[in-house]
Amino acid sequence: MKPLPDALLATIGQGVQLIDTPSLVVDLDAMERNIQRMADFARKHRVRWRPHAKMHKSAEIALLLQQAGARGHCVQKVAEAEALAAGGVVDLYISNQVLAATKLLRVARLAAQLTARGGRLAIAVDSEEGIARLAEAMDVAGSADGIHVFVEIDVGQGRCGVPPGAPALALAQSVARHARLRFAGLQAYQGSAQHLVSAAERREAITAAVRAAEHTRARITQAGLAVPLVTGSGTGTLVHEAASGVFGELQAGSFLFMDADYARNEREPAQPSFEQALFVKTQVISVCDSHAVCDAGHKSHAIDSGLPTVALLPPERALRYANGGDEHGLLYADAPQARLPALGRMLWLVPGHCDPTVNLHDFLIGVRGGLATGVVERIIRVDARGALA
Amino acid sequence: MKPLPDALLATIGQGVQLIDTPSLVVDLDAMERNIQRMADFARKHRVRWRPHAKMHKSAEIALLLQQAGARGHCVQKVAEAEALAAGGVVDLYISNQVLAATKLLRVARLAAQLTARGGRLAIAVDSEEGIARLAEAMDVAGSADGIHVFVEIDVGQGRCGVPPGAPALALAQSVARHARLRFAGLQAYQGSAQHLVSAAERREAITAAVRAAEHTRARITQAGLAVPLVTGSGTGTLVHEAASGVFGELQAGSFLFMDADYARNEREPAQPSFEQALFVKTQVISVCDSHAVCDAGHKSHAIDSGLPTVALLPPERALRYANGGDEHGLLYADAPQARLPALGRMLWLVPGHCDPTVNLHDFLIGVRGGLATGVVERIIRVDARGALA
Numbered sequence: 001m002k003p004l005p006d007a008l009l010a011t012i013g014q015g016v017q018l019i020d021t022p023s024l025v026v027d028l029d030a031m032e033r034n035i036q037r038m039a040d041f042a043r044k045h046r047v048r049w050r051p052h053a054k055m056h057k058s059a060e061i062a063l064l065l066q067q068a069g070a071r072g073h074c075v076q077k078v079a080e081a082e083a084l085a086a087g088g089v090v091d092l093y094i095s096n097q098v099l100a101a102t103k104l105l106r107v108a109r110l111a112a113q114l115t116a117r118g119g120r121l122a123i124a125v126d127s128e129e130g131i132a133r134l135a136e137a138m139d140v141a142g143s144a145d146g147i148h149v150f151v152e153i154d155v156g157q158g159r160c161g162v163p164p165g166a167p168a169l170a171l172a173q174s175v176a177r178h179a180r181l182r183f184a185g186l187q188a189y190q191g192s193a194q195h196l197v198s199a200a201e202r203r204e205a206i207t208a209a210v211r212a213a214e215h216t217r218a219r220i221t222q223a224g225l226a227v228p229l230v231t232g233s234g235t236g237t238l239v240h241e242a243a244s245g246v247f248g249e250l251q252a253g254s255f256l257f258m259d260a261d262y263a264r265n266e267r268e269p270a271q272p273s274f275e276q277a278l279f280v281k282t283q284v285i286s287v288c289d290s291h292a293v294c295d296a297g298h299k300s301h302a303i304d305s306g307l308p309t310v311a312l313l314p315p316e317r318a319l320r321y322a323n324g325g326d327e328h329g330l331l332y333a334d335a336p337q338a339r340l341p342a343l344g345r346m347l348w349l350v351p352g353h354c355d356p357t358v359n360l361h362d363f364l365i366g367v368r369g370g371l372a373t374g375v376v377e378r379i380i381r382v383d384a385r386g387a388l389a
Numbered sequence: 390m391k392p393l394p395d396a397l398l399a400t401i402g403q404g405v406q407l408i409d410t411p412s413l414v415v416d417l418d419a420m421e422r423n424i425q426r427m428a429d430f431a432r433k434h435r436v437r438w439r440p441h442a443k444m445h446k447s448a449e450i451a452l453l454l455q456q457a458g459a460r461g462h463c464v465q466k467v468a469e470a471e472a473l474a475a476g477g478v479v480d481l482y483i484s485n486q487v488l489a490a491t492k493l494l495r496v497a498r499l500a501a502q503l504t505a506r507g508g509r510l511a512i513a514v515d516s517e518e519g520i521a522r523l524a525e526a527m528d529v530a531g532s533a534d535g536i537h538v539f540v541e542i543d544v545g546q547g548r549c550g551v552p553p554g555a556p557a558l559a560l561a562q563s564v565a566r567h568a569r570l571r572f573a574g575l576q577a578y579q580g581s582a583q584h585l586v587s588a589a590e591r592r593e594a595i596t597a598a599v600r601a602a603e604h605t606r607a608r609i610t611q612a613g614l615a616v617p618l619v620t621g622s623g624t625g626t627l628v629h630e631a632a633s634g635v636f637g638e639l640q641a642g643s644f645l646f647m648d649a650d651y652a653r654n655e656r657e658p659a660q661p662s663f664e665q666a667l668f669v670k671t672q673v674i675s676v677c678d679s680h681a682v683c684d685a686g687h688k689s690h691a692i693d694s695g696l697p698t699v700a701l702l703p704p705e706r707a708l709r710y711a712n713g714g715d716e717h718g719l720l721y722a723d724a725p726q727a728r729l730p731a732l733g734r735m736l737w738l739v740p741g742h743c744d745p746t747v748n749l750h751d752f753l754i755g756v757r758g759g760l761a762t763g764v765v766e767r768i769i770r771v772d773a774r775g776a777l778a
Binding site: 079103299327 | 466518778
């Protein structure tokens with residue numbers, strides 16, 4: 001584990017103004033309000049929530065979510081599951097396809113470990129070969145309790161998953177034939193709907209996804225196989241899956257921190273009002289007549305969903321962040337009353353996309369009492385940073 | 390230090406086919422040929438080379454480059470300098486602006502350490518305030534030997550740096566007034582020229598940059614101050630800076646690994662023929678009628694300079710990589726004789742941009758004997774991964 005950034009960037013008890021830059025800062029008050037809103041939402045809709053840990057990648061945060069009512073956690077990678085399990089998380093679902101024999105042996109080993117610790121491991125499949133390889137690994141490991149298996153259907157994203165209906169039924173039946181695989185239901189995530197700008201488009205996409213999941217569930221049930229759960233959804237569309245009567249579990253993860261991309265999209269009225277809780281603190285290191293330069297570039301924040309915005313400024317004095325490369329950001333004062341920030345000034349950026357931004361940092365610096373006058377309360381390790389395999 | 394990926398992804402002596410995915414693999418033969426080409430080029434043009442370690446971030450590689458003739462290393466961040474110094478590198482240049490008092494104290498401390506180890510530390514400045522703060526930190530540290538200081542001029546990139554001519558002279562004179570700051574010359578990097586597609590545009594941009602640097606050097610010299618060195622350049626334009634008679638040192642770093650963005654640009658005839666040495670190994674984890682899905686998304690490779698290309702396939706059977714999100718890539722068989730790859734197949738991607746791609750990984754897996762039948766020879770730690778501050 002790297003000790004350096006911990007000591008260098010911030011110290012617990014220190015004022016927020018002393019946090020070094022560039023660094024990833026969490027407004028703990030805002031994060032906790034987001035957790036409460038999500039817990040209330042799930043309770044009201046009588047739906048489970050299994051937040052996606054591919055976003056925060058931290059066992060400490062996973063355990064916080066669990067205390068608030070989350071029913072286990074999703075991950076995308078075997079190494080993420082292992083990192084969270086090492087940090088005390090015992091109910092995990094790898095909501096992704098795993099094909100490599102070495103990884104599947106790790107999956108089988110982890111399934112046995114988590115079961116022994118009173119938890120469980122689940123995984124998704126979308127092919128006969130995937131099922132056969134998983135079953136083989138489970139047989140080699142010889143675990144008695146087996147593993148929970150979701151069949152992934154493509155409900156409109158066009159990425160992984162078999163088509164809804166008959167192909168999913170065939171896979172569910174294959175899962176059910178293996179003694180160590182337990183058919184757990186359907187994985188039905190419409191990922192591309194999360195970031196559609198208009199609320200109407202998102203509603204339309206999820207209406208189609210719900211119909212596909214419902215139809216597939218009926219096909220499997222008619223064939224005599226119980227479908228214990230339909231799981232999916234994300235922060236952009238959870239209102240619709242929660243109200244569907246088909247989805248029993250929500251996988252939303254971004255609600256915890258939010259990002260500039262979600263902020264740009266039209267809000268669904270019924271959506272809980274999640275607030276921005278994740279920021280990159282940055283310092284102005286160069287100023288000239290036309291622009292200022294800050295010390296956060298795309299090694300500090302991901303730009304796959306757009307550039308960051310500059311937070312905490314009124315619209316008439318807004319600063320525009322432009323791409324300055326790996327280590328720099330360019331700041332322009334386009335707004336009517338905007339002025340270029342002074343050399344040395346600290347600014348707060350809202351990253352374009354929270355998940356891959358967190359993955360660039362070894363630590364999250366948790367601040368209590370706001371970004372203006374708050375204090376560093378905890379430094380949270382990003383346990384699964386870089387856990388790709 | 391994270392021990393996990395080391396053990397999980399590859400073992401020294403193992404065949405290349407057993408490297409787990411997604412992982413960052415270096416073709417050591419290709420890398421060594423690139424180093425030799427760069428060393429030959431610098432010798433022929435009688436110019437020093439100080440490769441930019443912001444790209445590889447590894448002390449082990451920095452020492453390899455040094456053995457081949459590199460005269461020290463550039464970095465962009467104080468934490469990068471500290472990580473390389475901890476790995477045995479003693480001649481370092483922070484080619485960037487540093488304004489924070491805490492960081493400048495670290496700079497002062499590192500300068501004293503490197504001098505004591507027979508090396509040296511240099512840094513760039515582009516403001517009176519930057520110079521005053523650096524001088525103060527050096528005085529607090531009380532180091533007798535001081536620090537080498539380059540004045541950064543903006544030679545066309547429009548990022549950091551003062552305008553060429555009089556403003557640079559004023560800063561050089563300010564540097565010279567401080568006992569512990571040694572004026573070392575001019576930092577003149579035209580970063581935006583590196584990625585211009587046409588060779589003619591790159592030549593034009595560097596012609597202007599050379600003129601600006603030459604004029605500024607003359608102004609400072611006429612004022613009675615020696616300008617020991619003009620330093621700058623990158624892999625895309627080094628032919629021009631090397632031939633300029635003005636630049637005494639080349640900072641190119643990407644030549645070592647190369648990337649898809651450099652490969653897309655028109656090659657300058659005099660440019661050494663650097664070859665691709667950096668690859669993301671990935672596995673196909675899902676296949677349907679229209680596309681295949683691999684396990685490498687933009688948490689495995691940076692997409693700021695475009696998506697990766699699929700390597701080692703003849704043009705008529707080329708596969709097109711499309712964005713599948715944080716953890717997935719979509720593969721399409723558009724080419725006339727292309728076929729979708731089978732489930733489980735291993736593929737090799739050429740990242741769009743080498744620097745931020747390396748920064749996503751804790752280890753580089755070094756392969757000897759090629760990607761088809763080679764063997765893992767060494768696993769290289771990315772010492773400064775995430776060293777942002």
